[in-house]
Structures are given as C-alpha cells and as structure tokens.
Amino acid sequence: MSLRARVATLIGAFVLVVVGVGFVAVHFIYSSPPTINYVPYAHGGQVNVTFQTDPQNTVTSKPDWVSYFIQDPSSKQWVHTTFFQVPANTRVNVTILGYDGCTPLRNPNWGKVTGTIGNVEYVNGRPVSILDSWAECSVQHTFTMPGLGINVPIASPTTFAENSNLCSTSPCTSGPHQVVQFSFRTPATGGAYSWQCIIPCGLGFLHGNGGPMATPGYMAGQMEVQA
Amino acid sequence: MVADQQALVPVRDRHDAVWLIAIWVVLSIGGCLAVYFAMGPHMPPGAMSTSAANQQFDNTVLATTATPVVIGVLLYFGWAMAFWRPAPGDTTDAAPLHGHTGVAVTWIAVTSVLVLVLAVFGTYELIAPAGSGGGEGPQPIWKPAGTVAASDTSWTPGTKNILQVQVIGQQWVWTFRYPQFGGFETTQLMLPVGEPVQFNVTSLDVIHSFWAYQLGVKADANPLVNNVAFTTPYHTGQFTVRCAELCGIWHGAMYDSGQVLSVPAFVSWAKLTEIRLARLTKMLPPYSLTYDPTVIPTLGKVLTQLGLTGAGGGFYSPADPEQP
Numbered sequence: 001m002s003l004r005a006r007v008a009t010l011i012g013a014f015v016l017v018v019v020g021v022g023f024v025a026v027h028f029i030y031s032s033p034p035t036i037n038y039v040p041y042a043h044g045g046q047v048n049v050t051f052q053t054d055p056q057n058t059v060t061s062k063p064d065w066v067s068y069f070i071q072d073p074s075s076k077q078w079v080h081t082t083f084f085q086v087p088a089n090t091r092v093n094v095t096i097l098g099y100d101g102c103t104p105l106r107n108p109n110w111g112k113v114t115g116t117i118g119n120v121e122y123v124n125g126r127p128v129s130i131l132d133s134w135a136e137c138s139v140q141h142t143f144t145m146p147g148l149g150i151n152v153p154i155a156s157p158t159t160f161a162e163n164s165n166l167c168s169t170s171p172c173t174s175g176p177h178q179v180v181q182f183s184f185r186t187p188a189t190g191g192a193y194s195w196q197c198i199i200p201c202g203l204g205f206l207h208g209n210g211g212p213m214a215t216p217g218y219m220a221g222q223m224e225v226q227a
Numbered sequence: 228m229v230a231d232q233q234a235l236v237p238v239r240d241r242h243d244a245v246w247l248i249a250i251w252v253v254l255s256i257g258g259c260l261a262v263y264f265a266m267g268p269h270m271p272p273g274a275m276s277t278s279a280a281n282q283q284f285d286n287t288v289l290a291t292t293a294t295p296v297v298i299g300v301l302l303y304f305g306w307a308m309a310f311w312r313p314a315p316g317d318t319t320d321a322a323p324l325h326g327h328t329g330v331a332v333t334w335i336a337v338t339s340v341l342v343l344v345l346a347v348f349g350t351y352e353l354i355a356p357a358g359s360g361g362g363e364g365p366q367p368i369w370k371p372a373g374t375v376a377a378s379d380t381s382w383t384p385g386t387k388n389i390l391q392v393q394v395i396g397q398q399w400v401w402t403f404r405y406p407q408f409g410g411f412e413t414t415q416l417m418l419p420v421g422e423p424v425q426f427n428v429t430s431l432d433v434i435h436s437f438w439a440y441q442l443g444v445k446a447d448a449n450p451l452v453n454n455v456a457f458t459t460p461y462h463t464g465q466f467t468v469r470c471a472e473l474c475g476i477w478h479g480a481m482y483d484s485g486q487v488l489s490v491p492a493f494v495s496w497a498k499l500t501e502i503r504l505a506r507l508t509k510m511l512p513p514y515s516l517t518y519d520p521t522v523i524p525t526l527g528k529v530l531t532q533l534g535l536t537g538a539g540g541g542f543y544s545p546a547d548p549e550q551p
Contacts, residue, residue: 106397106431106432107412107431108507108510108512109402109412109507109511112507114414130506130510135510146399146400149414194477196477198397214475214476215476220477
C-alpha cells in the first residue's frame with residue numbers, strides 16, 4: 001500500500017471514530033425524556049402538578065416496567081416522562097393518582113412523610129403522616145427528592161381484590177387507585193433536583209433497583225426549578 | 228582500567244556534581260521546611276477530627292519526604308538542559324557510561340531504607356489512631372484507646388462508653404440510626420464534639436462507600452456486612468458526606484451533610500428526635516448490625532396473598548446486569 005493510501009486510511013479511520021464517539025455522546029446527552037413546563041401555569045405563588053403511577057406502561061418498548069406519567073397542563077394529556085419544570089419560591093401542589101399495587105418498602109423508614117408542608121400527605125383527602133408498608137398493604141411507590149428532604153410514600157389500593165384487578169393499559173384512566181396530594185415549596189434560587197421512587201419497585205427485572213428504578217422517565221426523574 | 232575511566236571524567240563534571248549536591252541540599256532543606264510548616268496545616272482533609280488530623284499529618288510527612296526527591300529530579304533536569312547541551316555543530320558522541328558499584332549499592336540502600344521506613348510509619352499510623360478513619364471490617368483490630376465495648380441501649384457523654392452511629396446506604400440516600408437513643412433512624416447525621424464515635428456502616432442493596440470528608444472517615448457499605456470505623460470530632464461545624472463507590476444512576480446525587488455539635492446540643496437533639504420519631508421507630512426492624520431486605524417478618528395478610536415475600540426483591544444476582 002502506498003504512503004498516500006496509508007495516510008488516507010488512517011485519516012478516514014480517525015474521522016470515523018470521532019464521528020462515532022460524537023454520535024454516542026449526543027445520543028445520550030439529548031435522549032432524556034421530555035420536560036413538562038409548569039412555569040407558565042403558576043398563579044398567586046402556586047402551581048398544580050399532576051402525576052400518575054402505573055403498574056406497567058404500554059406506551060414504550062418496556063411495557064412491563066412500572067412508571068410515572070406527568071400530565072401536560074396545556075393539553076391535559078398524560079406524557080411518559082419524569083422531568084418537569086416549576087418556578088422558584090413557589091408552592092407546588094402535587095396530585096398523584098396511584099394506580100399501582102402495594103409493595104413493601106425495603107426500609108420502612110421511607111414510610112414517613114417528610115419535607116412537605118405540614119409533613120403530611122392527603123390520601124383521598126385524609127391527612128396521613130406515616131404509612132406502615134410492612135404491616136399492611138398500603139404503599140406502592142415513593143416520591144423522594146433527597147435534595148429538598150422530601151419523601152412521600154404513595155398510598156396503594158389496600159385490598160386483595162383491588163390489587164388483583166389493577167389497570168392494565170397506560171396511561172391509566174380507570175381502575176383501583178388512591179389520590180395522593182401534598183404540597184412543598186421550591187427554593188428561592190434555581191437548580192435541578194433529582195427525585196426517585198425508593199421502594200425499590202423494579203421487582204422481577206433487576207432485583208429491585210434496576211430497570212425502571214434506574215431509568216429516567218420511569219421511576220427516576222428531575223425537577224428543574226426556574227429562578 | 229579504573230585509572231583510564233577516571234581519566235576520562237572531565238574536571239568540569241566533578242565540579243558540576245559538587246554544585247549539584249550543594250544546591251540540592253540547600254533547596255531540599257528549604258523545601259522540606261516550607262512543605263512541613265507552610266503547606267502542612269493546609270493539607271487535606273483538614274483537622275476536624277482525630278482521623279482527619281492524623282491523615283493530614285501523614286500527608287504532610289509524605290509530601291515532606293518526597294520534596295528532596297522532586298527537587299533532585301527537577302534540579303538535575305534543569306542543570307542538564309542548561310549546562311550539558313552540545314554546542315551547535317558538535318556531532319561527537321557522548322562519553323560511554325560505565326557501572327559503578329558504589330553508586331548502585333548506595334542507591335539500593337537508600338531506597339530500601341526509605342521504603343522500609345515508610346512501611347513502618349504507615350503501619351504505625353494505622354494502629355495509633357485506630358484505623359485512621361478507615362473501615363476495619365466487622366471486628367475492628369484497633370479501637371480508640373480508653374474506650375470500652377459500646378452499650379446498645381444507652382450513652383452518657385464523658386464516659387468511656389463510645390457513641391454508636393449506624394450508617395445505612397441505600398440507592399441513593401444515606402440514613403443514620405442511633406441505637407443508644409431508642410434506635411431512631413434519620414437522614415440527619417449529628418455528632419458530639421470531643422466524644423469518640425463508632426460508625427457501623429452497612430448497606431441495604433448494593434455496595435456504597437460512606438465518606439465523611441472533613442472527618443477523615445471512609446468505609447465501604449456492603450450489604451449484610453458491618454464495617455466499623457472510628458473517629459473523634461475535634462471541632463464543631465459542618466462536614467460533607469458522599470458516596471465514594473459508583474452505585475447506580477443517582478450515585479452523583481448521593482451526598483449529604485453532617486454536623487458536629489456541642490455535647491449538650493447533641494444530647495438535646497438526640498432526645499428530641501427520639502421522641503419525635505417514636506412512632507416511626509416502632510415500624511422499623513429491631514436494631515441490628517446488618518439487615519436482610521428479603522426478610523420481612525410482619526408481612527400483612529394481603530401481601531402474603533399477593534405472593535410478595537420481600538421488600539422489592541433481593542440483592543443483585545450474579546447474573547446481573549441483565550435486561551428483560
């Protein structure tokens with residue numbers, strides 16, 4: 001092979017590697033789930049955010065993975081994502097429609113509500129500060145945001161009949177569920193706060209914390225606070 | 228033969244050696260003093276606790292020891308570039324190199340002594356401060372001098388009964404249990420100043436690593452293992468806690484902060500928290516040095532009917548990572 005051919009091959013291989021690395025980097029950086037922007041919908045220092053938890057998600061290539069959905073405030077459609085944006089120094093009123101069944105917490109410590117206004121959540125309108133997932137069928141997931149000290153155990157349907165007849169098509173619109181509500185304040189400055197379910201609820205796949213638990217858009221996400 | 232070799236060594240080189248050694252000695256003395264006294268007090272991780280101060284001392288000693296070596300290499304390098312360059316147009320070969328038994332013996336002896344001294348120093352430094360803040364496994368070889376076996380049920384400041392704090396790692400948060408205060412569990416890490424502390428570090432899922440940076444404490448958190456580390460805080464103030472073992476997607480967010488309080492403030496906080504969390508503490512499993520998350524003895528009737536036998540599965544199996 002001539003010197004010119006060897007140099008051309010070398011340069012070609014180098015360019016190929018650079019393009020490949022660039023493609024992989026860009027793919028991972030920009031492949032995060034969509035972010036639902038609640039900032040324009042804040043009024044009077046408050047904003048309402050609505051989630052649902054499903055025992056499956058039939059809208060992705062991982063239909064067996066449990067998942068959160070977030071409601072788009074403009075279209076009222078459910079979006080398969082766990083990323084949302086809220087304004088700084090605002091009271092965030094969260095409503096979670098919990099359609100999944102119960103699973104015992106690995107650590108019952110996470111059965112306590114912390115970081116919300118009044119350190120309570122409201123389950124179907126009833127104030128609750130602790131749920132004991134080891135003694136009763138009461139918890140399906142958690143909404144845990146360590147950066148703000150927030151931990152909310154999401155109440156589950158409680159009876160065997162309900163847990164055997166859960167919604168099977170996502171996003172859920174009917175079926176046994178609990179309505180969980182709580183509020184918290186966002187910090188005065190902007191920032192990104194990761195949140196997760198800490199059950200762990202990826203049972204059957206990666207022995208707890210793998211699969212949906214470790215994948216943004218399912219049971220782990222991020223709240224962006226806009227200053 | 229030897230006489231021939233000596234004859235080949237130019238007088239100029241002998242003068243270079245004298246100059247090099249003289250300059251090296253002067254710079255090394257100055258450098259060692261500067262490193263030990265000027266840089267030493269600012270070496271990481273600071274002096275917030277016994278273990279941190281000990282690590283700072285170790286880092287200072289190692290840096291001071293390395294200073295003459297670094298100066299020697301850089302000086303020789305600079306000297307060679309400045310004075311031993313060939314003149315422009317000089318294409319003659321350099322003088323041949325020959326072995327020198329004296330130099331070889333001296334080199335081996337000096338480096339051997341240096342390594343052995345550092346080995347002895349390092350071993351002593353691990354023993355003297357009771358593990359130097361590192362995890363010592365379930366049965367620690369070295370404990371802080373003057374302490375006795377910890378009581379699980381009570382703690383009184385100023386006694387030899389060491390304060391126990393259990394550190395529990397879980398994806399992706401730290402929690403802390405205080406067995407001598409009713410066994411409450413909290414996300415807050417509070418410690419009393421001037422009192423020895425025994426950290427019992429474990430995990431509920433994968434391997435984490437508890438790293439309280441300013442305290443100079445670092446211990447792996449392994450599931451079903453109790454890893455013990457000791458320290459005694461010297462000063463009140465805040466310190467950071469990080470996970471130092473890649474443990475999953477939010478590993479980078481697995482950080483926290485702790486606080487060293489005055490003894491009365493700590494006792495007040497602990498007693499108040501014990502009361503405040505009493506209802507939650509009743510839900511927790513009895514205090515234990517490790518926890519098996521696959522065993523839940525009080526599963527409710529519905530959970531049993533549903534066939535749920537553990538807290539979201541067990542540990543990662545040897546077949547992982549796997550995808551469905």
